[in-house]
Amino acid sequence: MELYPRIGKNFDMKVFTNCRFGMMSWAVLALTYCIKQYEENGKIADSMLVNTTLMLVYVTKFFWWEAGYWNTMDIAHDRAGFYICWGCLVWVPSIYTSPGMYLVNHPLVLGTQLAIFILVAGILCIYINYDCDRQRQEFRRTNGKCLVWGKAPSKIEASYTTTSGETKTSLLLTSGWWGLSRHCHYVPEILAAFFWTVPALFNHVLPYFYVTFLTILLFDRAKRDDDRCRSKYGKYWKLYCNKVPYRIIPGIY
Ligand code: NDP
Secondary structure, three states, X not given: OOOOOEEOOOEEHHHHHHHXXXXXXXXXXXXXXXXXXXXXXXXXOHHHHHHHHHHHHHHHHHHHOHHHHOOOHHHHOOOOOHHHHHHHHHHHHHXXXXXXXXXXXXXXXXXXXXXXXHHHHHHHHHHHHHHHHHHHHHHHHOOOOOOEOOEOOOEEEEEEEOOOOOEEEEEEEOOOHHHHOOOOOHHHHHHHHHHXXXXXXXXXXXXXXXXXXXXXXXXHHHHHHHHHXXXXXXXXXXXXXXXXXXXXXXXXX
């Protein structure tokens, strides 16, 4: 199974499945649900507006940061098998947008104050998630010669041996967001999903399927990534775990 399958020279399968189809269909379907509610009711409820706006901000953030996405596990480590292809072509469009689909026939009214509160909280979470990714990528891009929260970053120089026997070095950031926990970016990711679901209020469990699935997915992913990094970096990863002992939620091992 290939890591970067291509058709011809320029058609990259993972760019198509993960970004072009998966993420673009997320935005298109979110808008479609909004339009459907308008067709059914002659207006769009504030709950639907908050849900759609947050999902569109999230997808916009994704495309803004798309170049950074090439360094994530999906692209750099996961091979283009059933898990990734079916996930991006089927699961993302149908399940990730499901809170919006629920709202089509449940045009709940939140009131201006609650709607604005949820919207601001959701945007803040999306921004923090972006900033975590940006911080790590800027740190790696500048080889650690950047400021992290206004200070020189603390780091570990971790060497590892490639499959061809070459010895290489990577920098691990141990300050900023990455000093709070080893996968702190998953906390705002889960909270953002919660905030675009909570406009559905608590009348039905269905709209909460995505955020529940995401929580399980990211907790499993954090473990998978920790295992991979432990076998890649050995004693340096142990050093990182001693320095930053929390896996996802700061304060919880
Ligand atoms: P990351 O982008 O966090 O990549 C993990 C890799 O980063 C590690 O394998 C390691 O790679 C490197 N790394 C780990 N710790 C450090 C450190 N302290 N300093 C420097 N480099 C480090 O993983 P994801 O692909 O899981 O997440 C990317 C984004 O995608 C996140 O914002 C996440 O929330 C989001 N996401 C969303 C999902 C969804 O379904 N909505 C699903 C999954 C992710 P190396 O080998 O290079 O050292």
